[in-house]
Amino acid sequence: MPIKEINLFHQHGRQFVPDLRTASLPAIFRGRPLLDASILPEEAVRVKQLCPTGAFGTGDAPGTVGDTGCYIDLGACVFCRECEFALPDKIRFTNDHRLATNIRAELIVRQGEDRRITLDESRIRKEIRILFRNALKLRQVSAAGDNATEMELNAAGNVNFDMGRYGIEFVASPRHADGIVITGPVSANMAAALQICYDATPEPRIIILAGTNAISGGIFAGSPALHREFTEIYPADLYVPGNPPHPLTFINGILDLLGKP
Ligand code: SF4
Numbered sequence: 175m176p177i178k179e180i181n182l183f184h185q186h187g188r189q190f191v192p193d194l195r196t197a198s199l200p201a202i203f204r205g206r207p208l209l210d211a212s213i214l215p216e217e218a219v220r221v222k223q224l225c226p227t228g229a230f231g232t233g234d235a236p237g238t239v240g241d242t243g244c245y246i247d248l249g250a251c252v253f254c255r256e257c258e259f260a261l262p263d264k265i266r267f268t269n270d271h272r273l274a275t276n277i278r279a280e281l282i283v284r285q286g287e288d289r290r291i292t293l294d295e296s297r298i299r300k301e302i303r304i305l306f307r308n309a310l311k312l313r314q315v316s317a318a319g320d321n322a323t324e325m326e327l328n329a330a331g332n333v334n335f336d337m338g339r340y341g342i343e344f345v346a347s348p349r350h351a352d353g354i355v356i357t358g359p360v361s362a363n364m365a366a367a368l369q370i371c372y373d374a375t376p377e378p379r380i381i382i383l384a385g386t387n388a389i390s391g392g393i394f395a396g397s398p399a400l401h402r403e404f405t406e407i408y409p410a411d412l413y414v415p416g417n418p419p420h421p422l423t424f425i426n427g428i429l430d431l432l433g434k435p
Contacts, residue, residue, distance in 0.1 A: 189333055189334065190333055190334055190335075190336055191334055191335055191336075191422075194335065194337075194422060194425050194426065194429070195426065195429065195434075195435070197422055198269065198271075199269045199271050199420065199422065200269065201269050202269075203269040203271060203420070204253040204255065204267040205267060205268050205269050205270040205271045205272075205273060205420075205423075206248075206267075206268050206270040206272075206273060206283060206290075206291060207246050207248075207251075207257075207258075207265060207266065207267045207268070207283055208265070208266050208267075208268060208283075208287075208288055209243075209244060209245070209246065209264065209265055209283065209284070209285040209286065209287070210261075210263070210264035210265070210285070210286070211243075211285055211286035212264060213243070213244055213261065213264045213265070213285055215232070217260075217261055217264070218230075218232050218243075218244035218285075219232065220260065221244070221256075221257045221260050221261060221265070222244070224256045224257065224260055225256060225257060226252065226254060226256070226393055227250045227251065227252055227386075227390075227392060227393055227395065228247075228250060228395070229246055229247045229248070229249075229250035229251035229252070230244065230245075230246055230247075230251075230257050231244065231245055231246075231247065232244045232245075235247055235279070235282040235284075236249075236278070236279070236282070238279055238282060241284065243284060243285035243286065244284075244285045245282050245283060245284045245285060246282075246283045247281060247282050247283075247390075248273060248281040248282070248283060248291075248386075248415040249278060249281040249386065249389040249390045249413060249415060250386060250389070250390040250392065250395070251386060251415070251417070252386055252392055252393060252417040253267070253416070253417050255267065270290070271420050271422045271423045271426070272290060272291060272423070272426055272427075273291050273414070273415045273416065273419070273423050273427075274291070274293070274412055274413060274414045274415070274419075274423055274424070274426065274427025274428075274430065274431075275291050275292060275293050275294075275412075275413055275427075276293045276294055276297050276298060276410070276411055276412055276413070276431065277293070277294050277297065277413075278389075278410075278413060280292070280293075280294070281389075281413060281415055292430070293412075293427075293430045293431060298411075298431060298433075299378065299380075299411070301378045302378070302380060302411065302431060302432065303432060303433045305352070305378065306352050306353075306380070306432060307432050307433060307434070308341050309341040310340075310341060310342045310343075310352050310353070310428065310432065311343055311344075311345045311350055311351050311352050312342070312343070312344050312345065312351055312352065312353055312354065312355050312382070313344070313345060313346075313347065313348040313350075313351035313353070313354050313355070313371060313375060314327060314344050314354070314355045314357065315354050315355070315356050315357070315364075315367070315368055315371050316357050316358050316364075317356055317357065317358040317359070317360040317361065317364040317365075317367075317368050317388070318358040318359055318360060318361035318363070318364050318387075318394075318400075319357040319358030319385070319387065319388075320358070320387075322385070322417070322418040323357040323358070323384050323385035323387070323388070323416075323417075323418035323419060324357055325418070326416075326418045326419055326420065326421055326424065327344070327355065327357070327384065327421075327424060329421045330421040330424050330425055331343065331344065334421075335421045335422070335425060337421075337424075337425045337428075340425075340428075340429060340432075340434060342425070342428055347374075348371045348372070348374040348375040349374055349375070349376070351375050351376075351379070352375075352376075352379060352380060353375065353379045353380030353381060353382065353411070354368075354371060354372055354375055354379065354380075354381060354382070355382045355384050356368065356381065356382070356383050356384065356388045356404075356405070357384050357385050357387065357388050358385075358387050358388060359387040359388065359391045359392055359394040359395070359397075359400050359402070360388070360391075360400055360401060360402045360404060360405060361399055361400055361401065362399060362400065362401035364401075365401035365403070365404060368404050369404060372404070372408070380411040380412070380431075381408055381409070381410045381411055381412075382410065382411060382412045382414060382427075382428070383405065383410045383412070383413050383414065384414045384418075384419055384424060385414065385415075385416060385417060385418050385419055386415060386416065386417040387417070388405070389410075389413050389414075389415060392417065411431060412427050412428065412431050414427050
């Protein structure tokens with residue numbers, strides 16, 4: 175082989191992530207946040223006013239009762255870092271990319287907490303692990319997505335991340351799929367198409383909400399242009415936060431759901 179090509183290979187290094195389960199991201203990545211226990215109530219109120227999506231809150235979060243202090247709801251957070259800029263000594267986004275879970279309330283990161291976000295094993299439907307553990311075909315539905323999450327999902331299948339090594343692939347037709355991955359805030363215009371796609375997917379089918387927009391509507395939450403009844407009627411098997419989610423967040427979330435080591 176010519177010397178020039180050999181040198182090029184050396185410069186490029188490895189083109190794939192050898193182990194997706196242990197791969198870490200650089201410190202610049204915005205992953206699971208930490209809210210210091212010393213955040214004062216008046217500081218929390220100030221930050222709350224800055225947050226563009228209502229992800230930063232005080233007291234009870236969606237799905238929780240009797241809580242005090244402040245929190246960030248990763249299902250609504252767009253990772254803009256405005257809260258971190260406002261209180262740089264007390265709010266910090268770590269590079270922990272393992273953010274996916276099957277419990278909506280698990281996406282609430284409370285003040286003073288420093289714990290990994292995980293799945294509740296008891297809530298995973300048995301048939302998911304029996305049928306899809308070694309091969310999972312997914313149909314992606316962009317329900318008014320902005321192509322950000324869609325691009326990251328594409329990247330999950332490229333040579334770097336190569337989720338196909340686990341038998342996880344996107345397919346063109348819902349009739350060939352084991353589940354759907356929804357991106358985007360679900361506009362009224364896409365509501366019927368989403369339902370048709372879901373109905374066309376054979377049972378048992380799984381639902382994955384990928385990205386902040388799909389989980390909560392993101393910055394579009396409350397817009398009359400949205401029609402999110404689908405996400406209220408059908409419980410999600412997996413929530414994958416991020417705006418957009420990183421391929422490692424998506425892939426590791428699915429592997430956790432499937433019970434892969
Ligand atoms: S990073 Fe998240 S919680 Fe903080 S201000 Fe932005 S949207 Fe709100």
